[in-house]
Amino acid sequence: MPKSKKSKGSSAGGPVNAFASASSTTSTSTSKSTGNLLDPVKAYGQNFLKNPAIIDAIVQKSRIKPQDTVLEIGPGTGNLTVKLLERCQKLNAIEYDPRMVREVSKRVEGTTDGHKLTVIHGDALKTSFPFFNVCVANVPYQISSGLVFKLLGHRPFFRCAVMMFQEEFALRLSARPGENLYCRLSVNTQLLARVDQLMKVGRNNFRPPPKVESRVVRIEPRNPPPPVNFTEWDGMVRLLFNRKNKTIFSVLNNKSTYKVLEENVKTKKAFEEREMGEEKGEERKGEVDVKQVVREVCELEFYKDKRVTRLDIDDLLKLLSEFNKRGIHFC
Numbered sequence: 001m002p003k004s005k006k007s008k009g010s011s012a013g014g015p016v017n018a019f020a021s022a023s024s025t026t027s028t029s030t031s032k033s034t035g036n037l038l039d040p041v042k043a044y045g046q047n048f049l050k051n052p053a054i055i056d057a058i059v060q061k062s063r064i065k066p067q068d069t070v071l072e073i074g075p076g077t078g079n080l081t082v083k084l085l086e087r088c089q090k091l092n093a094i095e096y097d098p099r100m101v102r103e104v105s106k107r108v109e110g111t112t113d114g115h116k117l118t119v120i121h122g123d124a125l126k127t128s129f130p131f132f133n134v135c136v137a138n139v140p141y142q143i144s145s146g147l148v149f150k151l152l153g154h155r156p157f158f159r160c161a162v163m164m165f166q167e168e169f170a171l172r173l174s175a176r177p178g179e180n181l182y183c184r185l186s187v188n189t190q191l192l193a194r195v196d197q198l199m200k201v202g203r204n205n206f207r208p209p210p211k212v213e214s215r216v217v218r219i220e221p222r223n224p225p226p227p228v229n230f231t232e233w234d235g236m237v238r239l240l241f242n243r244k245n246k247t248i249f250s251v252l253n254n255k256s257t258y259k260v261l262e263e264n265v266k267t268k269k270a271f272e273e274r275e276m277g278e279e280k281g282e283e284r285k286g287e288v289d290v291k292q293v294v295r296e297v298c299e300l301e302f303y304k305d306k307r308v309t310r311l312d313i314d315d316l317l318k319l320l321s322e323f324n325k326r327g328i329h330f331c
């Protein structure tokens with residue numbers, strides 16, 4: 001018998017943020033109902049995979065081993081689920097729509113692999129993930145970014161995630177310096193993971209067809225991740241990629257950035273003073289001239305006149321360390 005349980009942070013609290021517009025309605029009333037209980041609900045991103053060849057390719061590219069525990073996010077009616085179950089030891093699925101929880105559970109009930117499935121009713125962004133080695137997901141595009149970073153922060157490390165995304169989002173994940181789609185999402189993802197494009201999936205492979213083309217990618221977390229404070233890293237990346245086609249200096253050289261950096265210096269200093277305890281007579285660091293430091297770092301041979309979009313992960317890590325060495329922080 002497949003088990004189905006309701007998670008702590010599940011839909012009892014209402015739909016996910018991304019679907020705020022659907023919060024006061026029931027799931028069925030948001031679709032163009034034709035009377036069928038399983039009508040896809042647009043607000044839940046319900047575009048079901050209908051091409052068995054694509055489903056088989058996703059399962060094959062997930063490289064699931066017989067002893068693996070798989071996490072499937074958004075199983076829907078279970079088209080992928082039944083194929084995944086044939087390959088793994090255990091499958092935990094998280095599904096937001098209670099109709100789908102019932103449907104997928106019913107579909108595998110009494111089958112050879114049915115006992116391997118546990119369906120958790122909840123919002124994948126708010127539900128704690130159970131243990132897994134491999135994640136497979138064809139998720140609503142509204143939650144793509146939140147899900148990627150939730151997965152990349154998940155511990156213990158998993159082997160890989162094979163995920164379907166809107167084409168442009170998928171291409172951004174693996175975009176390289178200098179490419180048009182290279183952006184904050186690209187560097188934040190590539191800092192923490194290796195991303196490979198696996199295949200393009202046309203609109204007509206879904207029921208109903210979505211408005212845009214899709215792509216499947218493989219995400220493999222870097223283990224161990226680079227030793228960097230992610231909040232600070234993202235603070236710098238957010239500033240720089242706001243105007244990624246400008247030089248580093250022209251992005252940073254403005255009043256509002258200096259103000260933020262000066263605030264950060266003050267906060268950091270206050271924190272350090274509290275930690276050290278002034279009464280211990282520790283030597284106090286000199287004042288940091290934020291404008292001077294920005295100019296100095298941007299004048300370094302490697303960064304001089306460099307456009308943000310040309311910086312790869314290593315260049316950005318080194319840039320952050322040059323700022324940190326001189327007492328500048330981005331959070």
Ligand SMILES: C[S@@+](CC[C@H](N)C(=O)[O-])C[C@H]1O[C@@H](n2cnc3c(N)ncnc32)[C@H](O)[C@@H]1O
Pocket residue numbers: 016044045046047048049050073074075076077078079080094095096097100122123124125137138139140143
């Ligand atoms: C694109 S459909 C894919 C369904 C199925 N995996 C397939 O490929 O046919 C997305 C599924 O994710 C579910 N879903 C939507 N938002 C969710 C959330 N926040 N957490 C978990 N599941 C969600 C939807 O109800 C739907 O079943």
